[in-house]
Amino acid sequence: MMADTIRTHGGRRSGAGRKPGNSIAQPTTVIRVPVNTAKVIKNFVSTLTEDRPLQTHAKLSELIQFVRAKQHTVFPLYTSKVAAGFPSPADDHVEQRLNPSDYLVENDAATFFVRVKGDSMTEAGIFDNDVLVIDRSRTQQNGDIVLAILDGEFTVKILEQSKKGVTLIPANRNYSVIEIKEEQSFEIWGVVTGSMRKFK
Amino acid sequence: MNHSIALVDCNNFYVSCERVFNPKLKNKPVVVLSNNDGCAVARSEEAKALGVRMGEPWFQFKHLAERHNIITCSSNYALYADMSDRVMSILSKFSPNQEIYSIDECFLDFTGFYKDDLTTYAQKICRCIQQQTGLSVCIGIGTSKTLAKLANYIAKKNLSFQGVCNFNAMAIQEQNKWLHKIKVGKVWGIGKQLAPKLQQIGIYNIDDLKNINPSILDLQFSVSLKKTIYELNNIVCFKLEEATAQKKQISCSRSFGVLITSFKSLEQSIALYVSRAAEKLRRQNSYTGSIHIYICTSPFNKKESCYENSVTIPLPEQTDNTLTLIQFSSFGLRKIYRNGYKYQKAGVILSKIVSSKERQSDLFSKKDKQKKSDSLMAALDQINALMGKKVLIIAAEGITQSWKMRQSNMSPRYTTNWNDLIVASQFI
Numbered sequence: 001m002m003a004d005t006i007r008t009h010g011g012r013r014s015g016a017g018r019k020p021g022n023s024i025a026q027p028t029t030v031i032r033v034p035v036n037t038a039k040v041i042k043n044f045v046s047t048l049t050e051d052r053p054l055q056t057h058a059k060l061s062e063l064i065q066f067v068r069a070k071q072h073t074v075f076p077l078y079t080s081k082v083a084a085g086f087p088s089p090a091d092d093h094v095e096q097r098l099n100p101s102d103y104l105v106e107n108d109a110a111t112f113f114v115r116v117k118g119d120s121m122t123e124a125g126i127f128d129n130d131v132l133v134i135d136r137s138r139t140q141q142n143g144d145i146v147l148a149i150l151d152g153e154f155t156v157k158i159l160e161q162s163k164k165g166v167t168l169i170p171a172n173r174n175y176s177v178i179e180i181k182e183e184q185s186f187e188i189w190g191v192v193t194g195s196m197r198k199f200k
Numbered sequence: 201m202n203h204s205i206a207l208v209d210c211n212n213f214y215v216s217c218e219r220v221f222n223p224k225l226k227n228k229p230v231v232v233l234s235n236n237d238g239c240a241v242a243r244s245e246e247a248k249a250l251g252v253r254m255g256e257p258w259f260q261f262k263h264l265a266e267r268h269n270i271i272t273c274s275s276n277y278a279l280y281a282d283m284s285d286r287v288m289s290i291l292s293k294f295s296p297n298q299e300i301y302s303i304d305e306c307f308l309d310f311t312g313f314y315k316d317d318l319t320t321y322a323q324k325i326c327r328c329i330q331q332q333t334g335l336s337v338c339i340g341i342g343t344s345k346t347l348a349k350l351a352n353y354i355a356k357k358n359l360s361f362q363g364v365c366n367f368n369a370m371a372i373q374e375q376n377k378w379l380h381k382i383k384v385g386k387v388w389g390i391g392k393q394l395a396p397k398l399q400q401i402g403i404y405n406i407d408d409l410k411n412i413n414p415s416i417l418d419l420q421f422s423v424s425l426k427k428t429i430y431e432l433n434n435i436v437c438f439k440l441e442e443a444t445a446q447k448k449q450i451s452c453s454r455s456f457g458v459l460i461t462s463f464k465s466l467e468q469s470i471a472l473y474v475s476r477a478a479e480k481l482r483r484q485n486s487y488t489g490s491i492h493i494y495i496c497t498s499p500f501n502k503k504e505s506c507y508e509n510s511v512t513i514p515l516p517e518q519t520d521n522t523l524t525l526i527q528f529s530s531f532g533l534r535k536i537y538r539n540g541y542k543y544q545k546a547g548v549i550l551s552k553i554v555s556s557k558e559r560q561s562d563l564f565s566k567k568d569k570q571k572k573s574d575s576l577m578a579a580l581d582q583i584n585a586l587m588g589k590k591v592l593i594i595a596a597e598g599i600t601q602s603w604k605m606r607q608s609n610m611s612p613r614y615t616t617n618w619n620d621l622i623v624a625s626q627f628i
Contacts, residue, residue: 109286110332112615118626131621136332147624149223156624170628178628187223189334 104194110137112190114147114154121145121156124171126195132156133194145192150178151185156192203436204310204318204368206341207348208291208325210284211356213304213335214242217283218273220334221614221622229270233258236455237274237608257500274607282615286333294325299440307345307440322364342367345438346431349388350406354378379432380407389428397421406432447484452477453547459498460543463533466495468598470533471526473548475594478522481550482577487518487559489552491525493532498544509536517562518554521573522580525550526596 033041048063105111116130124145126132134147146159148168157168157178166186168178180186210216214232219225229246233239239257240247250268252261258272265272284303292298297309310318322339329337340351347367355365367375384403385395397420403409410432417425427437452473460466470493481488494510511532519525529548554560561570583592612620 107332109289113618113621115621115623116626117623118628120626120628126626128626131618132624136334139331147622150628152224152226153628154223154622154624155628156626175628185223185226 100196104133104196105135106193107135107137111135114156116156120170120172120175122172124158126156126171127197129197131196132192133196134190135193136190138191138193140188140191147189147192149185149187149189150180154189159188202311202343202368202434204313204341205343205345205348205436205440206295206308206310206318206322206339207301207345207352208306208308208329208337208339209352209356210287210304211336211338212242212244213284214273214275214280215244215247216335217280218276218611219244220283221279222611225271229268230273231261231265231270232273232275233609234275235607236457237272238455241275259500272609274610276611276613278613278616279611283333283335287329287335287337290329290332291325294321297440307348309440310341317369319364319366319369322366323362326363337363339364340367341365341369343434344431344436345440346388346428347434350379350382350386353382353386376407376410379410380405382406384409387428387432389424394421394425447480448553449549449551450477450480450488450553451547451549452480453494453545455545456543461539461541463537463539465598466537466543466546467530467533468596469546470495470529470548471594471596471598473546474525474529475522475597477548477550478520478525478577479581481553482520482581486553486555487520488515488525488550489518489554490514490550491528491532492549492551493529493536493547494549495533495536495543495546497541501542501544504542505540507538507541509538511536514552517565518552518559519573521577522594523576524573526594530596 048066112134114132114134116126116128116132119128126145132147138144140146140159142159142161144159145156147154147156148159149155150168155168157170160167160169166180168180170177215225215230218230218232225244227246228244229250229252230244231240231247231252232242234241237258239255240252240261241255243252243254247270250264250270252264252270261270264270280303287304288298288300288306291306291308295308295310299307301307310321313321318341322341326337326339329335338352338355340348340353340355341364342348342351351365351367355361355363358365370378382405383395384390384398384405385392387406387409390398398404398409401420403412409429412429414426414429417429430437454469454473456469460469474491490512492510492512494508496508497504497506499506513528513532515524515528580592584590614620614622
């Protein structure tokens with residue numbers, strides 16, 4: 001029984017394997033190359049064998065020259081997309097859009113905000129509900145608008161320091177000048193450097 | 201060349217932050233209480249003098265507080281975190297190398313600075329922080345982190361130093377004299393357990409420790425103690441760690457506002473903590489492989505019966521998904537919950553944390569399931585970041601949260617919320 005069976009599995013099968021007479025027309029060998037160079041080498045070899053049979057003992061320098069001569073006219077059609085319209089003349093001039101924080105805040109770590117309640121500074125342009133910017137990194141000078149703590153309360157006034165002492169001057173005629181007395185607790189918290197107001 | 205390492209540490213940080221925005225707290229005894237107003241986590245000098253101890257539970261010093269009009273504040277972490285950020289950012293301008301060690305401490309490397317006098321430089325830093333943030337800091341300088349910590353401790357305890365203690369500008373005899381005065385338990389890295397062991401072998405103060413030969417300690421003590429001894433002898437063993445390492449463990453726990461008995465409330469609180477912990481996990485772009493939950497009754501209440509238990513659940517697949525984590529935590533809670541107890545605290549710890557690169561996926565889980573989970577969590581985080589912390593919550597956290605923590609005296613978020621700004625009164 002066994003002897004009569006036609007073998008369909010295993011052993012040599014005629015007609016299998018790579019056909020002789022490929023493009024190179026001579027025996028081949030397998031070589032290992034780094035993956036990233038495989039494409040270049042294939043390209044090189046295919047250019048080399050495109051029009052002429054490969055000479056077995058050609059010098060490498062000759063081969064290179066030949067490939068160069070064949071390849072130097074070949075350019076890719078395009079490498080990247082180009083917008084169809086006129087290129088933007090502003091491309092070289094792109095800048096950051098304006099940010100109100102940059103305008104108001106010079107020293108981020110030392111900047112605090114305070115809400116105004118009341119009208120004793122209206123003539124200096126400081127109104128009820130405004131938000132003031134306080135920069136604590138600045139040292140106060142005469143005439144500065146400052147946030148001060150007077151007897152435990154925060155208040156914003158114009159600072160006037162002289163040999164006689166410290167006075168806080170409101171910017172509203174209905175309020176009187178405050179002369180700091182020795183027994184009062186007083187501290188300058190920071191210098192007012194800006195203000196913010198929303199209408200809507 | 202000897203190193204010059206400085207440790208900058210804010211004085212009574214939480215209390216000082218409160219005082220910057222509330223001048224009425226000045227010169228008064230003030231205590232900041234931990235989450236849920238549980239115990240003292242920061243004390244003003246006045247409160248320290250009255251005998252309030254660090255970590256003391258509120259109910260234990262309540263009578264003292266009433267008698268001496270001690271002012272208590274609930275902790276306002278939004279404010280403290282912002283003020284810390286300001287201090288660290290100002291300090292970063294004084295040295296190219298900075299290690300932020302905790303919310304109120306950082307190391308600065310002054311090694312190789314061409315400065316005649318680092319003490320003057322440090323005093324300048326103190327003044328700068330004081331002016332720009334209103335907070336006072338102390339600075340200790342030494343040849344190693346360990347010595348810098350000790351110098352800072354000395355500057356804090358001795359007003360004569362005016363905030364800066366510089367070991368490197370001190371004669372060695374004088375430095376040893378100071379070290380002789382400080383108990384060994386005060387050295388960085390030597391805790392309550394190690395100190396008595398050292399005392400047994402005759403090491404009482406830091407000068408004793410400095411002069412011990414580390415090789416004779418080897419068998420009994422750990423390598424880190426040996427390193428500490430080297431550091432006391434001007435040999436650097438702990439370098440500045442500038443990049444903040446990813447956390448290997450994330451935990452979230454709170455005491456409850458009221459004692460909880462029902463499973464449902466407990467389950468809700470656990471779900472909330474899981475949610476918080478998972479947010480932190482995603483923020484550092486990592487995944488957890490294990491979740492641990494624990495519950496306990498009050499350790500101080502001797503009249504009620506006590507119970508505490510915990511369970512660790514290894515997860516089948518590393519995850520950052522809040523929903524998955526809540527499923528497992530509820531499963532775990534069912535295992536450890538016992539009826540009839542008054543629970544006071546619960547917590548969640550995520551461990552076996554890996555970064556997104558190290559993560560191993562489950563061979564049998566579906567690919568798009570992970571993608572869906574990722575985008576859901578990203579959407580959750582983005583919406584909450586954009587529209588406020590609690591806009592989207594997991595329903596398991598509960599809507600009313602009656603058990604939520606007490607924060608009866610929390611100050612406004614002066615620097616992080618437009619509605620909470622300091623108010624300048626313009627009626628005078």
